[in-house]
Amino acid sequence: MGDVILDNVTKRYADVTAVDDMNLDIHDGEFVTLVGPSGCGKSTTLETIAGLTIPSEGTITIAGVDVTTRPPKDRDIAMVFQNIALFPHMDVHDNMSFGLRLRDYASDEIDRRVASAADILQIEDLLDRMPDELSGGQRQRVAIGRAIVREPAVFLMDEPLANLDAKLRVHMRTELQRLHKELETTIIYVTHDQAEAMTMSDRIAVMNEGHLQQIAPPLVCYDQPANLFVAGFIGSPSMNFVDGTVRATEIETEGFDVEFDPSYVDELGEGDEVTVGIRPEDVYPAEDAGELANPTRPIRARTDVLEPMGDEIFVYIILRGEDASDTDADTGAAGAASAHGVDELLMSVEPDSTLTDDEDLEVVLDREKVHLFDTASGDAVSHDIVHSGSVGEQRSAWEGG
């Protein structure tokens, strides 16, 4: 019974609109992540759900009850805060049971709930410690335990892992997923870390400048981003973007041309300005392109910097233009271009690759994975320029199946 509905929620402060006309429909038991850069309104959205902020407009419904103007304590929610916010003058048991004691629960019921939460979080032997005697990870568990004992309809988590070190963060990520599986309670989670959003969520709500950009399962956000912002924000390293123009049989960019039939996509016609997006893993060295069904023509390039990650290598490549035939004369020009960062692509290759710095090579793009965005509006117009159809058709294909 933990469904949360935000209907046209807007929060205005004196000189800025933090959240603008937000509509969310979160189902019972769902793990939804609000993600976006700092200042995008994701925390404000969470605060309006928590009741710590009253929205300027719109309504919030939790478990079928309109709670828009109710105080936090009457909303059947529990919240985990970024800086953990354990009360330093209470031991772990008292911290966890604080909400229950305020609500005058019987002491054996309190003990039962604390014990069961402590068991889930494996903090049974920490119950009589003070917060300052705990490590960061233990404090975080206690903070989550404080939320669990309340047995709320919805958990709200505001960047709960942001203060942990990188290794612990990855560990707690898994723990939270396990917890969600066990409790099957709705979780609304705020983070600026797209990796956290990708790994944990049932659905991701990407926000920017107070607007909801896209809400969809992680892989849909990744494979079919609704616009340039989502495409650039989701995925690390981020998608390559190149400005281009639609021609009769191709999309022309400064560094390369991609074969394309504009009639595939209703919204596009000759002469339209588009942004071509391609993820690093969809750029291949030409000699490895054998398996690709629909590669582009080889694009002449030169490697710049290599970043070995262990399981893959990120290669920065400088495009040299398809027409460049005189290699000797052209080297200087390519060098100059790279100095301005013009037409640089990021490519991800297998770790056994023999590529080195400053090596000439040819690359191809997987045309099935080329995204097209309307440069003016930023909206996606196509996620596959081979089989194509417009974004709308592709999306209905996903929703249907």
Place this chain on the structure above:
Amino acid sequence: MRDILSTLIPRLGRSGTDSDRSDAETSERPASDRSVDGDVSAGDPAVRADGGVTDQRRSTPGRVIDAVDDRFGSDFVESLPFWGPPFLLMGLFVYGAIVWNLLISLTDFTNFGSPDYSDLDFEMYTRALSDSGVISATANTFILTIAFTVATLVVGLCLAILIDRGIRFENTFRTIYLLPMSLSFVVTAQFWLWMYNVNNGILNIAIGVFGAGPIDWIGNPSVVLWAVVLALLWQFSGYAMVVYLAGLRAIPTEHYEAAQVDGASTLKMYWRVIIPQLKGATISAAVVLMVFALKAFDFLYSLVSGYRPPNGADILATKMVRESYGNLNWAYGAAIAIILFALALAIIGPYLVYEYRRGHL
């Protein structure tokens, strides 16, 4: 600083051994000291090699200094010029004076002349214990200290919480409340003397509006002590407010939010979550306030422009000065001073122990 040290050290009789010594000890002395002790660089392997035999060539003063340094820390002698003078001044004029006062309190010194140190006993203390004036002054001191401290803390806390709620003109209010703190006791005493005036003081006029009074604030022995507490409260609640405000500002917003989400009403939130976290602020403010209460002498002195405070407001400090300078009972006054000192120590002592345990001292 280095220059002073390098001129001092040869005078201490160790110039001949400096370079040897620095080599022998470079490994255990902090790098910053090396340039002070000598001109040989630490990295010179040729000199370093004979480091093991240097001690046998040391001059006697050098060895004494080393021994002292070993005992009290590596820079004990070198840093002497810096902490020595204040140490001497404090030792002589504060702690020395306390000891001297203790000695005088054991004599029978009265009137003019010199104290006779040959016959020391506790006569003055037994006399104080049976003196109803001292006993009532002690009681008044306690009442004043505790009532004033508690009232000031409570008022200061309330003001701090109100100001911390994000009200308008916050800084203005903060300044207004803190301002009385900057006044001297003498000024406060004059203000309140006028306000407490039986016939035309503003307080009596004010309560007269409601048909009450007039109250003889200063003249009535059972009221005067509370009148004093009120005036001091007015002067110091701003200080308590500032200390509490700093404590409140150190509590993260999330604690308020967490308490709200957990279901606490505003009152319960402050009572169970916020105020317990102000323990540190309470203790430090309380110690300062109690010390001020113990030395409320200047306030009472200015209230009547004399050693004899209004009936019912005599505290140990006024009694002490009156006995000494009014009645020339030097030894008796000294004994009262020691009693007051012991009381102050009983307040400060536990605080010092508390701070020491927490590692702040």
